[in-house]
Amino acid sequence: MHKLFTYLRPYLTQVLxxxxxxxMQVLANLSLPDYMAHIVNQGIVGQDSAVIYHYGMMMLLVALGGGLCTIAASYFASRIGTGFSRDLRNALFTKIESFSLVEFNKFSTASLITRNTNDVQQVQTVLIMLFRMALMAPFTGILAIIKAYHIAPSMSWIMLVAVVAIMVIIGTIFGIAVPRFARLQKLVDRLNLVTRELLTGLRVIRAFGREGREEEKFSKANQELKGLSLFVNRLMSVLQPSMMLVMSFTMVGIVWAGAHKIDEGVLPIGNMLAFMQYAIQAIFAFLLISVIFIMIPRASVSAKRIAEVLNAETIINDPAQPETTGEHSGKVEFKDVSFSYAGAEEPVLQGISFAALPGQTTAIVGSTGSGKSTLLNLIPRFYDVTAGVILVDGIDVRNMTQEDLRSRTGYVSQKAMLFSGTVNSNISYGSTAASAGEIQHAATVAQASSFIDSLEQQYESPIAQAGANISGGQKQRLAIARALAKKPDIYLFDDSFSALDFKTDAALRKALQAETAGKTVIIVAQRISTIMNAEKILVLDCGKIVGEGTHAELLRRSPVYREIASSQFSEQELSQFLDEPGQASSSSINQ
Known part of the structure; x- marks a missing residue:
């Protein structure tokens, strides 16, 4: 919580x-009963209209001044609270952007969304209440008790009993409610997670007819949240009636005791009325304090969750003294690289060594779970190696700034990710300075121009979030065009041709060969036909390189590669490659 208050520094003047x-508002409110006592004691009882007029005008002016102060205080409280929450959301978003995939695995997406929205809103609400009430309530309560004591000392015991009763009520509710606030936020996380999973997987759910099961899962999460929320809200609803009951008994006690004092002639009636007003103000002050005490625990839970994100140590950081080179050849070298996920018993990659050279295509193939995508993710530092070193243009990637490193790479992920916007904005995403001609050229090379031209608005056609309004193959082609428009030194394709038909795949590979001439190209693929023309093919199995060479060489020497190829080609086709090894690098089964 202390860390979050550092975001209030720009607003210190407004806080003062x-x-x-x-x-000023509190002083104005507490001076009104004094004026009322003078009006009753001297004006009404003494039948002096001048006193009534004088103190009546004073009450009116003080009430107007107090109202203006209340408006000003509310304005500054809202301005500070909303500005603080804006800055906090910006800080959270910036921090989340700096996360590596390790940190994203630690915090779920649903939880990060909740922390950046619901939790910040909770803190903002309580902060505004604190500014409005945290100073006003104690100040009002203490001054009201002091003034009440001075105006009628003999009845102070009534105020003391009321305050003790209020503190008992607050303490009881506080003790029951606080442990449940943390669980409440976790249930909100759970509901967000279930909702997000349901919406993103809606097609699969419908395809397998599992709507009923998902409804039950959502209903269970919703019911748990509802049950706990109802309990907390019912507990809160007990607070105000309890406080009102205490206040009512206090008023009865004041009138009963005050009537006897007035009858004895030791207490003016105006003083009794003023004492009653001070008692009401004191009780309401404690009511406000109780509300603050109840809301602070929930806000503290939210603040703790926000602080967990802000204080999270990012594993991948820029070096204090980054290295760079004017040479941008795009050479990539792996030297005895190993990698393990946090908490994993076995490393995903072990002893990986190879070089991907400019002007060549290096392909990576292997069975599911062999570590292909992980290997590719190590190059742009989505993860850092556990052992060994990765060099780009002769520099350890850990000694380069992330911006410098990633400016040299064009990455196409296994799951093509598009952003809401237009076709044009998605292709130019990695190179905002790209001209219209360059964008169209990138789309042509990626074999996307044919379907783009068929769209009503062509390059200005809208793209829904995650590309939901176009097919998987179209998404992959746009993602490839986005990488091409960036014109990087290193192209990283993570199984990004899987949704293309064989004809489009062949045309794309032919166009890419000319477009990426002189560049380093690293392709992860499942289809042998996609990578059979590569100058170097790496075969991964259980995180180790078990084969390296051309297509024909691996068919002869690598049992793992031959097994993969056998699942995709007939024996006759495999025999053709074995009979004509010199042709393996210049022919394709689909061309």
């Missing part, structure tokens, strides 16, 4: 002004 207005 707010405090001034709150104090």
């Amino acid at each position: 002004l707010l405090m001034v207005f709150v104090i």
